[in-house]
Amino acid sequence: MGVHVASITPFTAEGAPDAPYFARLLAHFEAQGAQGVVVAGSTGEGPSLSAPEKAQLYELAVHARGNLQIIAGVLVCSVDEALYLARQAHRTGCHALMVAPPFYYSATLEGLIAFYRAVLDASRLPVILYNIPQRTRHKLTPRLLDALLEHPNLHGVKDSSGSVRSLRQFLNYAPRLRVWVGEEKLFTQCLQGGGAGAISGLANVFLARMVRLWEAFQRGEACEGLQTLIDAAADAFDNFPAPANFKHALSLAGFPETHVRPPLTDLSASQRQALERAWHAL
Numbered sequence: 001m002g003v004h005v006a007s008i009t010p011f012t013a014e015g016a017p018d019a020p021y022f023a024r025l026l027a028h029f030e031a032q033g034a035q036g037v038v039v040a041g042s043t044g045e046g047p048s049l050s051a052p053e054k055a056q057l058y059e060l061a062v063h064a065r066g067n068l069q070i071i072a073g074v075l076v077c078s079v080d081e082a083l084y085l086a087r088q089a090h091r092t093g094c095h096a097l098m099v100a101p102p103f104y105y106s107a108t109l110e111g112l113i114a115f116y117r118a119v120l121d122a123s124r125l126p127v128i129l130y131n132i133p134q135r136t137r138h139k140l141t142p143r144l145l146d147a148l149l150e151h152p153n154l155h156g157v158k159d160s161s162g163s164v165r166s167l168r169q170f171l172n173y174a175p176r177l178r179v180w181v182g183e184e185k186l187f188t189q190c191l192q193g194g195g196a197g198a199i200s201g202l203a204n205v206f207l208a209r210m211v212r213l214w215e216a217f218q219r220g221e222a223c224e225g226l227q228t229l230i231d232a233a234a235d236a237f238d239n240f241p242a243p244a245n246f247k248h249a250l251s252l253a254g255f256p257e258t259h260v261r262p263p264l265t266d267l268s269a270s271q272r273q274a275l276e277r278a279w280h281a282l
Contacts, residue, residue, distance in 0.1 A: 001035065001178075001196050001197055002033075002034070002035035002036075002196075002197045002211070002214050003033070003034055003035060003197055003198050003200065003203055003207065003210045003211050003214055004034065004035055004036040004037060004038055004069070004071065004180065004197065004198070004199040004200070004203075005029050005034050005036075005037045005038070005199075005200065005203040005204055005207060006037075006038045006041045006042065006043040006044065006182070006199050006200055006201045006203070006204075007022075007025065007026070007029070007037045007038060007039060007041075007043065007044055007061075007204065008025075008043055008044060008045075008204055008243050008246050008247055008250070008258075009022070009039075009040065009044040009045050009049065009057065010022055010025065010247075010255075010256075010258040011258055011259055011260075011261065015261065016053075017049075017053055017056060017057055017060070018256075018258065019060050021255065021256060021258065022057070022060050022061070022064065023060065023063075023064035024255070025250075025255065026061060026064045026065060026066070026068060027064065027066065029068065029203075029207060030065075030066045030067060030068050032207045032208050032211060033207070033208070033211035033215075034068060034203065034207055034211065035068070035069055035197070036068045036069030036070060036071060036095070037061060037065075037068055037069075037070060037071070038071045038072075038073050038098055038199055039054075039057050039058055039061045039070060039071065039072055039073055039094075040053075040054045040057050040058070040072065040073035040075070041071075041073035041075065041098060041130075041199075042073075042075065042132065042135065042160070042201070042242075043201035043204065043242060043243045043246065044057070044073060044243070045243065045260065045261055045264065046073045046074075046075040047075050047076075047103075048261045048262075048263075048264070051076075051081050051084055051085060051088075054072075054073070054085055054088070055084075055085065055088035055089075055092070058070070058072050058085075058088055058089050058092045058094050059088075059092040061094075062092045062093040062094060069095045069096070070093070070094045070095055071094065071095060071096045071097070071098050071128065071199075072085065072086075072088075072089035072094040072096070072097050072098070072125075073098050074086065074089075074097050074098065074099040074100070074119070075099075075100045075103070075130070076102065077102040077103060077104045077105070078102075079115060079118050079119075082099065082115070082118070082119050083118065083119065083122045085097075086119060086122055086123045086124075086125065087122075089125055090123070090124045090125050094125060095125065095126075096125050096126045096127070096128055096155060097119070097123055097125050097126070097127045097128065098127075098128045098130050098158060098199070099116070099119055099127055099128070099129060099130060100130040100132060100135075100136055101115065101116075101130075101136050101138040101140070102115055102136075102138075103135060103136035103137060103138070106137065107138060109141070109143060109144060112138060112144055113144060113147045113148065116129070116144070116148055117147075117148065117151070120148065120151045120153045120154060121151075121153075123153050125153075126153060126154075126155035126156075127153050127154055127155055128155055128156045128157065128158055128178075128180070129145075129148075129154070129156070129157045129158070130157075130158050130160070131157060131158065131159045131160060131161055131166065131170070132158075132160040132161065132182070133161055134161070134162075139161070139166075140157065140170075142169070142173065145157075145173060145174070145177075149174055149177075154177070155177075155178060156177050156178030156179060156180065156196065157170050157177060157178075157179050157180070158179075158180045158181075158182055158199050159179065159180070159181055159182060159183075160181075160182030160183060160199075161183070162182075162183040162185075162186075164186065164189065167179070167181055167183075167186055167189065167190060167193070167195075168193060171190070171193035171194055171195055172193075178195075178196040179193075179194075179195040179196055180195065180196050180197055180198060180199045181195060181197075181198050181199075182198070182199055182200065182201075183234075184198060184200050184202045184203075184206075184210070184230050184231075184233075184234045185227075185230070185231050185234050187200075187210065187213060187227065187230060188213065188217070188223045188224075188227045191214070191217045191223075197214060198210060198214075201242055201243065201246060202230070202233060202234055202237060202246075204243075204246040204249075204250060205233075205237075205246055205249040205250060205253065205279075206230065206233045206282075209226060209229055209230055209233070210230060212226055213226040213227060213230065229282075232282065233282050236275075236278040236279075236281075236282060237249070237275075237278075239274070239275075239278070240267060240271055240274070240275050241264070241265075241267070243260060243264075244260045244264060244265065244266050244267045245267065245275060247259070247260065247266075248266075248267050248272055248275055249275065249279055252276060252279050
């Protein structure tokens with residue numbers, strides 16, 4: 001419950017995951033009130049990381065976590081790779097998996113069920129299903145959830161579709177499933193519907209305000225003003241490609257400059273200047 005950061009993955013000048021930077025970043029998230037982090041998710045460039053690199057990041061995160069919960073991102077097309085990552089996440093001490101549907105083939109419902117059942121059967125950790133159809137081309141539908149709902153390892157859903165209808169569908173689907181929202185503009189609506197909180201890329205750079213909203217909601221206080229500030233930040237950062245936008249903003253907050261991996265590209269000089277203006281305004 002609360003705010004989880006969908007963490008960036010910092011890289012060294014040579015292009016390897018930057019362990020000291022990552023440890024410093026997690027300490028920063030904990031100090032600002034995050035409940036946990038997702039490692040190697042979308043914002044963490046998970047699809048651009050090798051399986052051993054993901055396992056390395058899981059281990060780094062667990063060692064540097066303090067009191068944070070560590071959710072291992074599993075964004076792959078191969079069942080064998082998903083099972084390998086599930087084993088590595090358990091071995092290193094992660095708390096849960098966040099598993100996206102395989103994103104290359106146009107899979108049938110039966111194929112998606114088989115993929116998720118294989119992961120659920122093999123995992124020794126709770127599994128969060130990741131709904132992000134704009135990236136994977138697959139929606140997590142009620143029929144898919146129906147086929148998986150009774151599995152004891154199924155823990156919840158992260159909905160990053162950006163659709164109010166989709167979020168409400170998940171919130172109303174099954175009381176036992178926890179629901180996190182990935183679209184920050186729907187944070188308050190998620191909480192009002194009984195959701196568990198947010199798993200947020202924006203939280204890399206706007207975490208304190210999101211934690212304040214969560215805490216205000218728990219106290220029964222009005223959240224509209226904080227949600228308006230979060231909306232403004234989301235609009236500003238959506239003008240620039242992620243996660244390069246978050247990486248540059250972290251450099252403005254005192255962290256080292258770090259780059260994205262191909263096929264992603266860093267912000268241009270004009271984009272950096274525009275983001276800096278937006279950052280200072282926020």
